[in-house]
Amino acid sequence: IYYGSEFGIVGKKAEGSSDVDGPLRPAFSLPAAKKGLSTTAYPSLAHLIKKLSAIREAFPALKRGDYCEVVLRNEYYALGRKLGDQVVVVVVNVDDKDATVTIPQHVFGASSRRVMDVLNNSEVFEAAGHGHGQHHGHGGITVTVQPAWGRILAPLEQVPLDGDASPTDNSLTASFHTMTVTPPEYTPPPAAPPSQPPTRATKPQQQQQQQAQVPPPMPAPPQPQVAPAPPPPRQPHAPDVPAWARDGFFYHIYPL
Incomplete structure (x- = not known):
């Protein structure tokens, strides 16, 4: 979680402004902070961050596990974390439409055919050959x-x-199963204004533009005088070089 994310700071630069990076560090309202995060434009962030923290505490693999890149696309990606026998896969969709992602079953282990989404209301998915609808994978577990989201x-x-898979007792992990989070409503960015077709120039304007674009011819540079090449030096006579010496050192043998 980057600083400011818990308050819904967008972190978008002000292009064309003299202070481009100013919006990355907006003024912080202390009175609003004392009233709580619900005064921000994204009131569900506090609840979401609380649940993410609880899940991270409940699964040590998310903190200390080995990292594995499972799926990588421009629109979505999935990464795995493994610590001992514990495996957790995080799938993130950065696109503006739903993404269907298939996780190979062997990532979770040969015997693990059912997985739970601990972020979204403990939804359960099954591997190929089990379940119905979107819970039924093809060659893996499809979500x-x-x-x-x-x-x-x-x-x-x-x-x-x-709610606690950690060896330490932590009150954050006591009830992540009961924490309900709702995906935010996605609002696509406004479409770019349609481009205006270029205006056609009149024939006199085209002739003027062509004349302005064509530079005057440059005079040819003088040709340098090239001296005749000297005759090649006399080469000494050398016998055929054996194969074993072609890549090493050998001496020229001159006739007596």
Whole structure:
């Protein structure tokens, strides 16, 4: 989580302004902060960050696990974290429409055919040959991810029922199953204004433009005088070089 994300700071530069980076660090309203995060334009951020923190505490693999790139596309990506036998896969969709992502089953382990999305209301997905609808994968576990949203998938047998898979007792992890988050409504950016067709120039204007674009001819540079090449030096007679010496050192043998 980057600083300012918990307050819904967009972090968009002001192009064309003398202070381009100013909007990246907007003024902070202390009275609004004392009233709570609900005064921001994104009131659900505090609840979402709280649940993400609880999930991270519940699964040590998300903090200390080995990293594996599972799926990489321009529109979405999936990464895996593994610590011991614990595996967690995070899928993020950065596109403006739904993304259908298939995770190879072997990423979760040969015996793990059912996974739970611990971010989105504990939804369960099954591997190929099991389940119905979008829960039924083809060659893996297939999930649909909403625009600008994600999923956090873990094998069902590794998800703690009490919300705590960490060896340490932490109150943050006590109830992440009961924390309900709602994907934000995605608003696509405004479309660019249509480009205006270029105006056609009149024939006199075209002639003037062509005359202005064509530079005057440059005079040819004088040709340098080239001295005749000297005759090649006399080459000494050398016998045929054996194969073993072609890549090494050898001596020229001159006739007596």
